[in-house]
Amino acid sequence: MKKWLLLVPAFMPFIASAHDGHGIFDASNILHYITTPEHALPLGGGIVLMGLLMKKRSKKTA
Numbered sequence: 001m002k003k004w005l006l007l008v009p010a011f012m013p014f015i016a017s018a019h020d021g022h023g024i025f026d027a028s029n030i031l032h033y034i035t036t037p038e039h040a041l042p043l044g045g046g047i048v049l050m051g052l053l054m055k056k057r058s059k060k061t062a
Contacts, residue, residue: 024036
């Protein structure tokens with residue numbers, strides 16, 4: 001089994017237990033998703049992954 005398949009559940013929102021009470025901002029505020037580690041780390045990881053995939057794809061076409 002490929003290791004990246006283990007990451008798939010991390011990106012499925014229905015698996016996460018959403019609740020109030022964590023972070024300093026209300027969940028309806030965008031700052032909540034940027035500043036709390038529970039949201040910022042996967043978001044940052046996704047951005048880095050997309051950047052790496054785009055860089056790899058651009059090298060193939062060059």
